Amino acid sequence: MTSAESYYPDEPVKPVVKTSTIPGPESAKQIAQLDQVFDARPAYFIADYEKSIGNYIVDVDGNAYLDLYAQIASIALGYNNPALIKAAQTPEMIRALVDRPASGNFPSADLQKTIKQILKFAPKGQDHVWSGLSGADANELAFKAAFMYYRANQRGYDTDFSTEENQSVMENTAPGAPPLAVLSFKRAFHGRLFASGSTTVSKPIHKLDFPAFDWPHADYPSYKYPLDQYEQENSLEDDRCLALVEHLIKTWKTPVAALIIEPIQSEGGDNHASNYFLQKLRDITLKHKVVYIVDEVQTGVGATGKFWCHEYADIQPPVDLVTFSKKFQSAGYFFHDPKFVPNKPYRQFNTWCGEPARMIIAGAIGQEIVDKDLTAQVLRVGDYLFQKLEALQSKYPTRFQNLRGRGRGTFIAWDLPSPEERDLLLKKLKLNGCNVGGCSTNAVRLRPTLTFEEKHADIFIEALSKTVADL
Template sequence: MPSFVETPVTTEIPGPVSRASTKRLDAIFDARAVHFVVDYNKSNGNYIVDVDGNKYLDVYAQIASIPVGYNNTTLIEAAKSPEMASALVNRPAVGNFPSDQWVDILRDGLMKVAPKGLSYIFTAQSGSEANELAYKAAFMLYRRRQRGDGVEWTEEETKSCLNNAKPGSPEMAIMSFQNSFHGRGFGSLSTTRSKAVHKLDIPSFNWPQAPFPALKYPLAQHAEENAAEEKRCLEEVERIITSWHCPVAGLIVEPIQSEGGDNHASPSFFQGLRDITKKLGVALIADEVQTGFGATGSFWGHDHWNLTSPPDMVTFSKKAQTAGYFFGNEQLIPDKAYRQFNTWIGDPARVIMCKAVIKEILDKKLVEQTARVGSLLYNQLETLAAKHPEYIQNLRGKNQGHFIAFDTKDPASLVRSMRAIGVNIGTCGINTVRLRPMLIFEETHIPILVNALDKVIGAL
C-alpha cells in the first residue's frame, strides 16, 4: 500500500507548462483562479495529472463535482453512445419538442433516485439555476394559495408585472441562513451569505437571513449547549418569518453548509425547520447541490434528517453532472404552461451522463462505500487531530460519509503544501479545510491522505 502518490510531484505548482498554458488562456479568458492545467487523458479514477506530469490524489474533485472518477468506463460508454451523439447534435427545446427517449432517460436515471415523496422533476443546467427555479415555484405556489385555486389573473396583475410593479410583481422573500451558499444568479445570490467576494457591488433583494447553529465540537461534549443553540436558531427562524415586512414564500437550507465552512446541524434542527415551514405555509427547499448524490453516506444529505414529511423541493447539481429540482406537490406545477419554462430546460446530453452516474453509483454500491470508507477516514483523522490539536480543530462529518472538514490556522498554506506532495484538497469558510473525495474513494486512499496531512502538519 503506497504511503504517497507513486509518481511524486516534480515541479513547483503550477509548473512551467501549466504557467505557459495559463498565460495563453489569460489573454482571452480570466485565468487568475487557475490552480494548474490538467491533462485529463492521463487522469484516472481518484488521480488527477497536470500538464507538467505531476500526479495528485484528488480529494477536491472539481469543487466536489466529479462523482465516479476521471475516465470512468461506464461514463465513457455513455459518452460514446449513439443516444449521446444525437443529444449533442440535435439539442431540443425539451418543453416543446422532446425526443421519444426523454421520458425514459428521466425514468431510468434521475427518477430512480428521486427523494422519497417527490415524484416530479424539472431539469436545469446549474445549481444556481435549479435554486432559482425552485424559488419561482415557491413564489407561484404562495400566490396561488392567496389568489385561490382556479382564480384567473386580473388585468391589473398582468399589466403591473410588466412594469416590475405590484400587484403582479409582488414583494415576497426567500429566507436563507447566515454563511449559506446557494449560487450566483441575482435571486440565488440574494440568498447566498458566505463571502463578500461573491456578493459585493451586486444589487440584491431585501430578503431575510436567519442564524445557522454554531455547534461546538466535539459534539458529545457540548450536547446541552448545542441543543440550546439550535433551539435559539429555530426561534429566530419563526420570529423572522412572522415579522418580516413581506411574505416569506420559501426557506432554503443546505444539509451541510459547504462553501460557508462545512457547518452542520442535527436532525432535530431540520425537523424543527420542517415543522415551522409547514405551520407557516413556507416552502422548504433542501439545497443538495453539494451534499446530494451520495457524498454524505446516504444518497441525499436530507436522508439523515429522518423527516416524517419530505422537503417541498430538493435541488441538485455538481456530482449529478446536470442540475434541477425534484418536488412532490402537484400545486408546484404552475396553473398555466410556459410559466416555468425556458428554451432548453436543461441539457439532455448531461442528463444522459447523469443516468450513467446513477447506474454506476447503484451498481457499485458507492453510497454504501462512501459511508464505510468515510467512517474509517473520520476515525483516522480523529486520531491525527489528537496528535496535532493545534492544527486540526473542530473535526466534523462523523457518520456523514467522507463529507469531512476541520479548522486550521492557515488553510491556504496547508492546501499548497499538500499539493506539493501530491494531494489536492480544498478550503471553505474562513479557516476550514474541506475534503471532497469522489464516491470511488477507497480504503487504500485513506493512508495516502492521512499520512500526507501528518507530514505537512508535522513540518509546520
Template sequence: MLPRLAKSSLIQQVRGVSAIANAEPSGPSIQTSIPGPRSKELKQEMDKVHQTTSVRFHVDYEKSFGNYVVDADGNTLLDVYTQISSLPLGYNHPDLVKVASSPQLITSLVSRPALGSFPRTDFADGISHALTSIAPKGLKAVQTMLCGTSANENAIKTAFIWYQAQRRGGLGPDALHLESCMTQQKPGTPNLSVMGFEGAFHGRSLCMLSVTRSKPIHKVDIPAFDWPIAKFPRYKYPLAQNSAYNKKQDQECLADVEAKIAEWKRRDNDVAAIIVEPIQAEGGDHYGSPAFFQGLRDVAAKHGIVFIVDEVQTGGGATGDVWAHDHWNLSSPPDIVTFSKKLLTGGYFYGEHLRVKEAYRIYNTWMGDPTKLLLLEKAVEVIKRDGLIEQSRSVGAEFQKRLGELQASSGGKLDQARGRGTFAAVDFPSGSLRDKFVDLAISNGLHCGGCGDKSLRFRPSLVYTKKHLDLTFDLLDKTLKQL
C-alpha cells in the first residue's frame, strides 16, 4: 500500500484508467479482523452521539484509492460494492481531487447557494455540461435534487401536479383548489395513487416508503398510502433456457398492472404515476425484459399515467450504457427518469409537458448541490475521455461469463447468476449462507454486499478493469471453498 504522503502527491499526477490501476495497491492486505480494533473503538465513540446500528467499519478515505478501500485499521480491500454503487471513478480520482480544489467548488461549498432562488452565475453552464450532455433520449429538461429519495419524491409530486392540471383542462389550481387543500379536502387534496412493484426500492422518506417494498424493516411502524402493489417479473436463468417461462412472467405482470389500475379507478383513487426500476437492485437484482417495459410504457400511455423510471442505482454506466433503460429501445421515452448515486447529484429528467409553471411547487432550500454538479461535470468528461462506458461493457461481458462459470463450479452453492455489464448478482440457497459468505469475502480482502433475501450483488466502479476482475474471481473462488 502506498504511504499517505506519497499517495497524496501521486493523486495529482495520475491520469487515465491504466495509470490509476498501476498506482493502486497490488492487491488486498488484511492486517486485522474486520471490523478491527480501531473501527470498533470509533463505533463506540460514534454511538454516544449518532446511531451506529448499520455501521460495518470505519474508512480511511485519505488512504483509499481507485478500486481499493482502506479501513481504520489499515486493512486494504478490493471494493466491488463502492459505497453502495455510488462511486463512478473509484476513490480519490485525481481529476476529481483537482476539481475539489478549484475556486468554483470552494465558493459553492462555503457560500452554499439556495439554488431555487439564488443560483450561481455559472449554474446553467454546469447543468448543460454535466447533465444535458448525458440526458436520456427524448428528455432534456432536468431538475437537480439532493439525493435519489428526494429525486423520486419530487418526480412523484411533478406527476401529481400534471395529472391534476389535465383534469382542469391544462389549467393551474383555482381558488377552490387552493382553499380546500389547506384543510386536506377535495378538490385541492385529491385521491391519487402511485403504482409501485413487489420488491421495489425507491427510498426511505415517508412518501417513498409507500412504493418501497424490498425489506420489511424499512416499512414497519410507518403509516402508508393506499397505493397499488403490482407484480414484477421473477425470471429463471439462464434466460435463453427459460424463455417460455419468462415470457409468461411478463404477461402475468402486465395483466396485473392493468387489473390494479382498473381496481384503483373504481375506488376513486386514480393511478397518476407508475414508478419502476430497470433492475430491482436493493430488492434482489430482479430484471424485466425490454418487452415487459415496452408493455408497461404502453399501458401508462393508454391510461394517461406518468411513467417514471428510477435509475438512481442503475444510471451512470455500470450496465454498459449511461442509462439502463436504453437497453429497452422504447418506442417513446419515459416521462421522467430519476438519478443519483454514480451521477453524484440527485435529480430527474422530465418531458417538457411536465414542466411545472408555478413557483415554489417543486422547491426546497438547496434544490441540489452545485459542488456535486462540478464534480459530475468532470466525471462525465473523464468517462468520455477514457472510454469508461465501453470498458464497462467489455469488462461486463467477461464478468457475466465468469460469474456463470463460478456458479457451475460451486457445487450448488450459487444459482441464478445474472446481470448487465458489471452490474451483477448471484443467489445463495439462503440469506444466512449469503451473509456468511460476505463476511468471509471481506476477511479475504474483497468488499462486497448483499441485496434482497439471499443475493450477492456486485457494484464496481467504472475504472474497474480486467485486472480487477481476475482478482475478484480469485477471491470469490477462495471464499466459496471456505464455506
C-alpha cells in the first residue's frame, strides 16, 4: 500500500473541531444520560462510529479527530475498515454471533479454520493457541497453564492427583491449592481481575480495596535517553534488575512458578526493556524452572513494526507463553510445549472457550496486516514521525523528555514535566483535532492505527507544535 486513499477514499483530509469544549454539548448531554445506567464518567465524548472512518474518529457533535489513541491501542486497521466489514458480513460471522457455541464441547466445523488463520500470525516458536475474552482473561488463563505446568514438572505429567490434593483444594488450601506466585515488575499492567491485578503495579486506583495474592514485583529497567548516549548506564541498569529478579525467585516466601513481562510496559509509562534483558530473563527462568510469559496485549499485532514486539529480542529458546488481545480484538495465549496442554481435559475449560465472532475478526486483521505489509509501513511512518518529534524536542526540551520508541514503529512516547502539564497537553490536543492518550502519570503515548501515514503524521505534528507553543 502506498497511500491511504486506496483504503479510505472518504477519510477527512484534516480534523474538524466545531465545539469550543470537549465534550461538546451533544456529547455532554448523552454522557449524562448514559451515566444514569452505566458508569460514563471516564467518557471523553460520545463517538459516532457510523461517521468515523480510517484514522478519524467522529463524535456526536460532528467533531472529527485524527485518532492516535485508537480505543486504548485496540483498533489495528482504522474505523470501518472494508476488509473487516466484509468479514463481519460472512455467513460464518452470522453463525458465530447467533449460535454462540460452547467451543470446548461442541466446536463448530468453522473453528479449525478460524484457529489456523490466527496461528498464521503466531510468534516464532509457538504453534498452539488457547482462547480467552480479554487481555486480563488471557493472562489469567496463561497463569493457570503455568501453574499446571509447574506442578506437573514437580509431580510428573501423568501422575494422578492425591486424595489429599483433591480434598484440600475444595478448602482452598495446600497442597491442592498450592501457594505459588507469579513474579511481575513494578509499573506493570497485566489486567484488573484478581490474579492479573496482583501482577499489575502501575497505579493504586486499579487495585485499591481488592484482596490480592502476595506475589513479588521486581524492578523493570529505567533507561536514560537517548539510548546511544547512555549505553553503559543502561547496561548496568539491566544487570541490576536481572539480579533482583533472580534474588526474588530464590528468596520469595512462596515458590515462583511464572514470570510475566511486557516487552514495553505500556500503561505503566512506555518503559522499554532491552533485547539483552529479555534474553537474560530466558536464561534465569530456565535455570529456575520458572514459566516465562510475555504479555503482548498492548504491544502485539504490528504497532511496533514487528507483528509481536518481543520478536525484536529473538529470545532463544522461545518463551513459554505469549498473551494477546486488544488489536487482535480477540484474546488468549499462544504456546508451543505440548505440556501446556494439561494432563487431563476440563482443567483449562469454560462454557465458551473463546469468542468465535471475535476470532474471525482477528484472523481478518492479521491477514490484512500481512497482505498490505502494514508492519513495513508502521516502521517507515514511525521513523518519519520520530524525526519530527526530535525536532520538536530540540525546540522544547522540557516538554519532550525521554522521547522513546525509535525503531519501534509508531509505538512512541515521551514525558512531560508534570501530570498537570501532560493532562493539559492532551486536553488541548483534542481541541486542536487530535485524540491522544497518556500513560503512567506524565507520559504521552502514541498509538495510531497501522494505517497511519506520513500525511497523518504531518497533521499531528502541526497540531502538536501549535499546542505545545500555547501551553
